[in-house]
Amino acid sequence: MTYTFKIKDKVYKIDIEKEKDQTVIQIDEKDIPVEFHKIDDHMYSIILEGKSITIGVLRNGKKLQIFMDGNLFEIEAISERDQRKSPQTLSGVQEIKSPMPSRVVKILKEVGDEVLVDEGVIVVEAMKMESELKSPIEGKVTDLLVNEGDAVEAGTSLLIVSSE
Amino acid sequence: MFNKILIANRGEIAVRIIRACKELGATTVAVYSDADRSSLHVTLADEAYHIGGSAPAESYLVIDKIIEVANKSGAQAIHPGFGFLSENEEFAQRCEKEGIVFIGPSAEAIRLMGDKITARKIAQDIKVPLVPGSDGAVTDVEASVIASKIGYPVMIKASAGGGGKGMRLVRDKEEFESSLRMARSEARSSFGDDSVFVERFVEQPRHVEIQILADSHGNTLHLFERECSIQRRHQKVVEEAPSSAISAKTRKKMGEVAVKIAKAVNYSGAGTVEFIMDQNENFFFLEMNTRVQVEHPVTEMISSIDIVKWMVRIAAGEKLPFKQKDIEMQGWALECRVYAEDPETNFMPSPGLLKYVKAPSGPGIRDDSSIYSGCEITSFYDPMLSKLVVWAENREAAIDKMASALREYIVLGVKTNIGFLIRLMDSEEFRQGKIDTGFIERHPELLTPGTVDLEPALIAAALAVDDLDQTEDSSKQDQSNWKLLGRKAALSGGSLI
Numbered sequence: 001m002t003y004t005f006k007i008k009d010k011v012y013k014i015d016i017e018k019e020k021d022q023t024v025i026q027i028d029e030k031d032i033p034v035e036f037h038k039i040d041d042h043m044y045s046i047i048l049e050g051k052s053i054t055i056g057v058l059r060n061g062k063k064l065q066i067f068m069d070g071n072l073f074e075i076e077a078i079s080e081r082d083q084r085k086s087p088q089t090l091s092g093v094q095e096i097k098s099p100m101p102s103r104v105v106k107i108l109k110e111v112g113d114e115v116l117v118d119e120g121v122i123v124v125e126a127m128k129m130e131s132e133l134k135s136p137i138e139g140k141v142t143d144l145l146v147n148e149g150d151a152v153e154a155g156t157s158l159l160i161v162s163s164e
Numbered sequence: 165m166f167n168k169i170l171i172a173n174r175g176e177i178a179v180r181i182i183r184a185c186k187e188l189g190a191t192t193v194a195v196y197s198d199a200d201r202s203s204l205h206v207t208l209a210d211e212a213y214h215i216g217g218s219a220p221a222e223s224y225l226v227i228d229k230i231i232e233v234a235n236k237s238g239a240q241a242i243h244p245g246f247g248f249l250s251e252n253e254e255f256a257q258r259c260e261k262e263g264i265v266f267i268g269p270s271a272e273a274i275r276l277m278g279d280k281i282t283a284r285k286i287a288q289d290i291k292v293p294l295v296p297g298s299d300g301a302v303t304d305v306e307a308s309v310i311a312s313k314i315g316y317p318v319m320i321k322a323s324a325g326g327g328g329k330g331m332r333l334v335r336d337k338e339e340f341e342s343s344l345r346m347a348r349s350e351a352r353s354s355f356g357d358d359s360v361f362v363e364r365f366v367e368q369p370r371h372v373e374i375q376i377l378a379d380s381h382g383n384t385l386h387l388f389e390r391e392c393s394i395q396r397r398h399q400k401v402v403e404e405a406p407s408s409a410i411s412a413k414t415r416k417k418m419g420e421v422a423v424k425i426a427k428a429v430n431y432s433g434a435g436t437v438e439f440i441m442d443q444n445e446n447f448f449f450l451e452m453n454t455r456v457q458v459e460h461p462v463t464e465m466i467s468s469i470d471i472v473k474w475m476v477r478i479a480a481g482e483k484l485p486f487k488q489k490d491i492e493m494q495g496w497a498l499e500c501r502v503y504a505e506d507p508e509t510n511f512m513p514s515p516g517l518l519k520y521v522k523a524p525s526g527p528g529i530r531d532d533s534s535i536y537s538g539c540e541i542t543s544f545y546d547p548m549l550s551k552l553v554v555w556a557e558n559r560e561a562a563i564d565k566m567a568s569a570l571r572e573y574i575v576l577g578v579k580t581n582i583g584f585l586i587r588l589m590d591s592e593e594f595r596q597g598k599i600d601t602g603f604i605e606r607h608p609e610l611l612t613p614g615t616v617d618l619e620p621a622l623i624a625a626a627l628a629v630d631d632l633d634q635t636e637d638s639s640k641q642d643q644s645n646w647k648l649l650g651r652k653a654a655l656s657g658g659s660l661i
Contacts, residue, residue: 001630003625003626003629003630005622005625005626007618007622012618012622014622014623014625014626016626016627016630023627025623025626025627027619027622027623032623034623034627036627036631038631040520041519041520041537042519042520042576043520043574043576044624044627044628044631046620046623046624046627048620048623051620053620053624054574055620055621055624055628056520056574056576057624057625057628057632058519058576058577059628059629059632064625064628064629065576066621066624066625067574067575067576068616068620068621068624069571069583069586069616070570070571070573070580070582070583070585070586071582071583071613071616072579072580072583073618073621075621075622075625077625077629
């Protein structure tokens with residue numbers, strides 16, 4: 001699997017090869033064997049060519065925060081898998097979240113309404129730009145968590161769609 | 165000794181005081197605002213009472229509410245901690261009236277030292293060295309005349325000030341008028357009082373202060389000095405004891421001066437006399453803080469005296485069992501204030517949910533904090549997360565220990581100044597003790613990580629994303645009703661992201 005990351009406009013590509021017990025990382029065309037162990041929620045221990053590194057990772061959508069030696073790095077992740085993922089394969093309960101701090105402009109679907117894949121459910125506005133948020137699944141609106149006019153933070157759940 | 169003590173504060177200092185009171189055998193009473201229901205001081209205390217909204221003005225600053233809880237719970241004494249009502253004369257008076265012991269000095273001592281102009285007059289009367297400046301509050305015209313007389317650079321300070329608010333450094337005459345205007349308006353909005361005074365600005369000053377401990381039987385002693393020259397926005401970030409800049413002779417003299425000031429206002433309890441010191445060890449009285457100081461732990465580490473416990477014992481009428489000559493200092497202590505703030509954007513506070521917290525430990529390491537994995541840092545209060553304190557045999561060893569301990573500290577979820585503190589500990593000038601209050605401003609390179617090997621971070625990112633994707637996939641496959649239910653419940657609360 002190849003992962004592509006962006007740190008302050010610089011793009012890095014990292015390849016992970018997994019073979020039985022061995023994980024090999026390819027970075028800058030260099031193969032590095034790595035031992036990786038999750039030690040707690042958000043916390044990972046990595047042994048890299050004998051070097052022991054403890055790293056914290058927080059994920060919020062495509063944004064990753066990496067904590068290492070007292071420093072916090074903001075990394076943007078783009079994985080191939082993300083790109084391949086088709087919405088039809090999703091099911092269950094989906095939260096429609098605000099992608100950025102914004103204001104709810106219009107609610108297009110009420111609780112109980114049927115929605116189709118990619119059908120718009122809510123419109124938010126940020127920095128004078130309106131964007132329509134779409135449902136990733138077919139289902140029914142089960143919860144509406146905001147009102148028109150509400151100011152919301154990035155990541156706030158706005159509406160829940162359930163396929164069950 | 166008191167049977168029951170109310171702690172009128174929150175955060176790490178409330179936790180520190182609760183622990184001390186418990187060790188003294190007293191039942192502890194916490195008070196809390198809406199935002200603090202799950203704070204550590206509430207869960208640690210024996211009793212806890214809700215006192216109102218999250219904004220301090222609706223809870224921790226409301227005298228009536230705190231007195232009401234004291235009466236209802238039967239607390240015999242109140243420890244105010246620092247900030248909030250700790251230096252509020254009216255609160256101390258009110259406690260007295262209600263027959264509750266205020267753990268601190270008399271309302272009169274708070275009043276005399278609380279007003280900087282009065283404090284300056286007292287110091288002047290007993291021949292304590294002062295920075296040349298205006299005798300008290302000044303009009304705009306007077307201010308400008310005095311500034312020219314004492315010579316630039318000058319400092320404009322709010323009479324009712326504290327924490328760097330309403331303070332302006334003026335380097336030349338042209339800037340004076342606009343700086344004066346800004347200082348007044350800041351003073352008005354922060355303290356409701358726009359009177360200011362003017363004094364000479366000491367170049368490359370070091371901030372050195374003396375810890376006072378006085379009982380109500382006439383014994384007033386000092387526990388040596390602390391140096392707090394590493395400041396950002398006029399607020400302390402790193403403190404140490406002793407100071408690397410003062411000789412035994414100056415230490416003795418400064419201690420005696422501080423004791424003299426405390427005696428002049430019949431001080432009792434713990435207090436701090438702050439001085440500004442130039443590069444030739446000339447020191448001038450700044451102010452006296454009539455409460456426990458944030459940085460009191462460094463003094464405790466070198467003197468082996470528990471300041472908070474002594475505050476309580478003194479308030480209960482106990483006599484200090486030791487004399488000045490009995491107090492010895494040993495080794496070196498350092499404190500770093502770990503803040504939820506971003507050094508890269510002028511130390512802007514960074515509130516948020518702490519997803520994971522792990523404090524360092526080991527011999528000589530003390531972490532005074534109230535944070536834990538899952539707690540929330542709100543924007544209602546100071547963004548200080550912890551006071552990391554270390555003790556070692558000398559300054560160099562203490563810095564090494566601090567640098568190592570900071571590298572062990574993990575705080576996930578908000579921006580912190582930990583990386584900055586590590587770079588500060590590693591910097592040659594700091595290690596050599598070449599510090600003054602302008603140190604951070606002079607070293608902007610310490611604010612950013614600089615050249616860091618990003619490879620491990622990128623590898624970790626890739627492995628973590630891979631791991632998280634797999635976990636999410638498997639949880640999707642066996643999504644149970646319980647999980648769904650929990651998720652819905654959490655969402656309807658609207659607090660989960």
